[in-house]
Amino acid sequence: MAARLGWAALGAALVVAPQVLGPYYRSLALAILADVALAVAWAFFSGPTRYLSLATGAFFGAGAYTTAVVLGRLPWPLPVLAAAAVAAAMALLVGTLALRLRGPYFAVFTFGLAELAKHTLIWFETSITGTVGRLLLSPPGPVALYYTVLAVAALAVTTAVALPRSRWGVALIGIGADEERAETLGIDTTRVKIGVFALSAAFMGAIGGAMAPRWTYLDPQVFNPLVSFQTVIMALLGGPASVAGPILGAVFLGLLSEILLVKFRYLYMLTLGLVLIVVVLVLPGGLAGLVRRRRPACGSPRATL
Amino acid sequence: MAEELGHRHRGGAEARLGVKTLLLDVVVGGLTTGGIYALVALGLNLQYGLMRVLNVAHGEFLMLGAYLTYALHTGWGVNPLLTLLITGPTAFAVGLALHRLLYARLLEGDAPESIESRSLLLSFGLMFVLQNAALLLWSADLRGYSYLAIPLRGLGTVFPANRVLAAAIALALGLAFYAYLRLSLTGKAVRALMQEPEGARLVGIQTARIHALCFGIGIAMSAVTGSLVSMLFELTPFIGLPYTVTALVVVILGGLGNMLGCLAAGLLLGLVETAGVYLASSDIRLISSYAVLSLILILRPSGLFGR
Numbered sequence: 318m319a320a321r322l323g324w325a326a327l328g329a330a331l332v333v334a335p336q337v338l339g340p341y342y343r344s345l346a347l348a349i350l351a352d353v354a355l356a357v358a359w360a361f362f363s364g365p366t367r368y369l370s371l372a373t374g375a376f377f378g379a380g381a382y383t384t385a386v387v388l389g390r391l392p393w394p395l396p397v398l399a400a401a402a403v404a405a406a407m408a409l410l411v412g413t414l415a416l417r418l419r420g421p422y423f424a425v426f427t428f429g430l431a432e433l434a435k436h437t438l439i440w441f442e443t444s445i446t447g448t449v450g451r452l453l454l455s456p457p458g459p460v461a462l463y464y465t466v467l468a469v470a471a472l473a474v475t476t477a478v479a480l481p482r483s484r485w486g487v488a489l490i491g492i493g494a495d496e497e498r499a500e501t502l503g504i505d506t507t508r509v510k511i512g513v514f515a516l517s518a519a520f521m522g523a524i525g526g527a528m529a530p531r532w533t534y535l536d537p538q539v540f541n542p543l544v545s546f547q548t549v550i551m552a553l554l555g556g557p558a559s560v561a562g563p564i565l566g567a568v569f570l571g572l573l574s575e576i577l578l579v580k581f582r583y584l585y586m587l588t589l590g591l592v593l594i595v596v597v598l599v600l601p602g603g604l605a606g607l608v609r610r611r612r613p614a615c616g617s618p619r620a621t622l
Numbered sequence: 623m624a625e626e627l628g629h630r631h632r633g634g635a636e637a638r639l640g641v642k643t644l645l646l647d648v649v650v651g652g653l654t655t656g657g658i659y660a661l662v663a664l665g666l667n668l669q670y671g672l673m674r675v676l677n678v679a680h681g682e683f684l685m686l687g688a689y690l691t692y693a694l695h696t697g698w699g700v701n702p703l704l705t706l707l708i709t710g711p712t713a714f715a716v717g718l719a720l721h722r723l724l725y726a727r728l729l730e731g732d733a734p735e736s737i738e739s740r741s742l743l744l745s746f747g748l749m750f751v752l753q754n755a756a757l758l759l760w761s762a763d764l765r766g767y768s769y770l771a772i773p774l775r776g777l778g779t780v781f782p783a784n785r786v787l788a789a790a791i792a793l794a795l796g797l798a799f800y801a802y803l804r805l806s807l808t809g810k811a812v813r814a815l816m817q818e819p820e821g822a823r824l825v826g827i828q829t830a831r832i833h834a835l836c837f838g839i840g841i842a843m844s845a846v847t848g849s850l851v852s853m854l855f856e857l858t859p860f861i862g863l864p865y866t867v868t869a870l871v872v873v874i875l876g877g878l879g880n881m882l883g884c885l886a887a888g889l890l891l892g893l894v895e896t897a898g899v900y901l902a903s904s905d906i907r908l909i910s911s912y913a914v915l916s917l918i919l920i921l922r923p924s925g926l927f928g929r
Contacts, residue, residue, distance in 0.1 A: 369739050414920050421676040421742045425870060426919050428678075432867075433912040440909060546746060553743070583754040590750025597744045598727060 328471070335463045347463050347531075349571035351524050354470035355544070356551040356563035358520035361477040362513050363549075364557035365489040368419075371545040372411065372427035375434050376404040376518040378540030380525025382438070385451040385535045393457045397465055397526040404522020405515040412511040419496075428542065435540035442537065449536055456530030465527045473520045477560045485509055543586070547574075550593050554600075648897050654785045654854070656892020657792030660885045661847045662865050663872035664799055665840035671816050671879030672836050675725055675741040679748035681866030683713055683841045685756060687848025688857050692765055695852075702769050706791075706849050713845030717838035724748070729833060749862070756859035766856035788850040795846065796885050799839075803881060812836060816879050864911075871915045 331350070335343050355373060363370050380400035387396045415426045442449045456462075480486040488509045491499035500506050529535060547570065555566030570589075577585035666680045690712065691705040700708075728740050774781045803809035811832055814822040823829055851861070872891055876883030891911075898910065 367739070369742070414916075418919060421738050422919055424739070424742055425676070425678075426916060429867070429912045429915055433909065433916065436909045436912070546750070549743070583757040586750050587754035587758070590747040590752075590754065593747030593750070594724065594744055597740050597747065598724065 331467055335460045343459065343463060345575055347466055349568055350466045350470045351528055352551060352567040352571045353564050354473045354520055354524050355548045356567040357473045357477045357560065358517045359548045360552040360557035360563040361480050362517040365493045366510065367493045369424040370427050371424055371549065372430050373521050373548040374431035374540055374542050374544035376408060376521035377525035377544050378431060378434060379404045379407050380522030381529035381535060381539045384526040384529040385453055388453055388530065389455055393461060394465060397523050400526025401519040401523040405519040408515040408518030409511060412514040416510045416514065428545065431540045431542050431545060435537045438537040451535050453530055453533055453535060462527060462530060466524065469520060469523045469527060474560060485513060489513060550589060553596050554592060650781050650785065652893030652896035653889065654789040655896055656889035657789045657796065658847055658850060659868055659872050659892050660796050660888025661792045662844055663869040663884050663888050664796060664881060665843035666869045667873045667879065667881060667884045668836050669840040670873065672812060673729060673833055674738050676738065676745065678742065678745045678866055679752060680844050680869060681862035682749050682752040683844040684848035684851065684865050685859060685862035686752065687713060687845030688852035689756060689760060691849040691852045692767060692857060695767055702849065702853050706846055709845045709849045710842045714838040714842040717841035718834050721834045721837040725837065726830065753859055753862060760859060762858055764856045764858055769853045784853045788854055792850060800881055800885065867915065868911055871911050874915065874918050
């Protein structure tokens with residue numbers, strides 16, 4: 318009950334925030350909300366299934382680029398929906414191809430995706446359209462952007478809370494525990510995996526689409542592998558098994574990046590690497606949902622072979 | 623291909639000479655890049671084949687080796703070739719230390735799948751640390767020096783001496799490594815551990831020692847390749863990742879744990895890429911290596927020469 322009250326108070330505070338806060342803190346809150354949405358969306362797929370996805374940067378980039386293309390032709394919230402749709406479509410395609418791969422192969426494949434998209438776009442723009450990058454004219458105001466991102470983040474959190482209680486959520490845990498067994502038990506693992514992967518990508522694309530108008534100029538560098546890593550580190554730092562874990566991780570790293578990223582870019586990324594190493598070595602508890610093989614998901618500790 | 627070349631070099635005898643020169647250029651260039659690819663990939667393959675550690679920071683050690691050679695050459699005037707004797711052992715020691723501090727803790731007692739994803743994350747962390755440490759130390763500016771950039775004439779064309787030298791060293795090191803695995807007792811132990819870890823342990827092979835040794839060797843090979851790369855190309859702290867990706871492509875092409883396949887795939891990729899750059903353009907290169915990687919992963923996860 319106390320927890321529920323806490324969530325309600327937090328929600329109310331976030332809704333009122335842009336009326337109270339100055340431009341600096343509003344933009345900081347916006348950035349952290351975007352991180353929260355990314356980390357939560359990553360965790361509700363990769364947490365239970367233990368498919369280590371590094372495709373966040375690709376979906377984020379696809380969403381941002383979609384907004385850049387359609388902004389000005391569609392009224393405001395629609396570009397975000399278009400961004401979500403494009404990212405989800407991309408995830409359906411990629412998922413069909415890549416979700417057959419397990420372990421590090423899947424991670425490597427998804428990591429390559431952002432680079433592949435970036436270089437293909439660079440090649441396309443230099444040799445076919447002849448112009449690299451796009452200007453984002455007439456963006457919506459900062460308060461509208463804030464509420465858009467808040468809405469996406471709230472929806473992502475709601476999904477993450479609701480999913481484990483649904484049939485699909487149980488199926489996801491089954492896939493993470495033992496995919497073959499889940500399939501034998503009659504779960505259509507391919508459909509569940511690809512479906513939830515696309516849902517998670519839709520949120521990432523929506524965040525990319527909603528964040529794009531903050532930059533007045535966008536080029537293919539928006540397909541940034543750093544986004545993928547940041548997201549993973551946020552979720553792992555907090556622990557992807559719960560919903561609160563990725564949120565806490567995102568808030569912590571969001572603040573850290575605010576302090577370090579602009580002035581000491583390399584130092585920030587170095588710290589990020591160190592955090593990742595420390596989390597993997599010292600905080601395997603944070604990694605519980607992703608890494609422990611065949612553990613209490615099915616309630617039988619003896620299955621740890 | 624002949625048609626394409628015919629378009630570029632019209633006329634009888636001149637065309638034949640042009641084609642011959644171009645072929646030689648492609649072969650020499652291809653063997654140089656191919657030798658370098660094979661050497662980086664061998665180290666990665668050794669680590670993955672033996673320990674299931676997919677070290678994505680592998681290319682960063684190449685970058686650091688290149689910078690070490692650059693610093694020694696420009697700072698103290700050490701001959702770049704001699705720096706191989708410094709980068710190799712230094713990197714080997716660093717590899718031993720990293721294995722001790724980071725990877726050994728993971729390799730004990732966890733399930734294989736868990737080791738793979740955790741060591742991958744660990745390597746990604748390492749990649750960030752090393753790349754950004756290099757950026758803090760040397761900034762993002764292009765660095766380079768000129769070494770043996772003199773032309774060698776022969777076979778009716780001209781080769782840059784440094785390329786020929788780098789190709790020769792890379793090939794020699796690659797073959798020496800293969801011979802070591804094939805002929806020495808330690809090499810035999812390594813192969814035994816790759817094929818049958820349990821059985822190898824039963825006959826008294828010390829897993830932890832071999833793991834540390836191979837981790838060191840893998841990283842030393844990457845750093846030595848970096849020293850060679852620094853003789854040929856300009857450096858930035860970002861050169862590591864593309865080599866990691868290429869090495870992954872080569873390892874997957876050649877088959878995981880398959881060293882001879884890895885050598886062959888490295889040379890093949892070098893030749894194909896060089897020919898591709900001659901025929902098309904160089905910005906296609908990165909796209910094509912990612913595309914090749916993705917395609918192989920999807921179509922033939924066991925590699926072209928896979929078992």
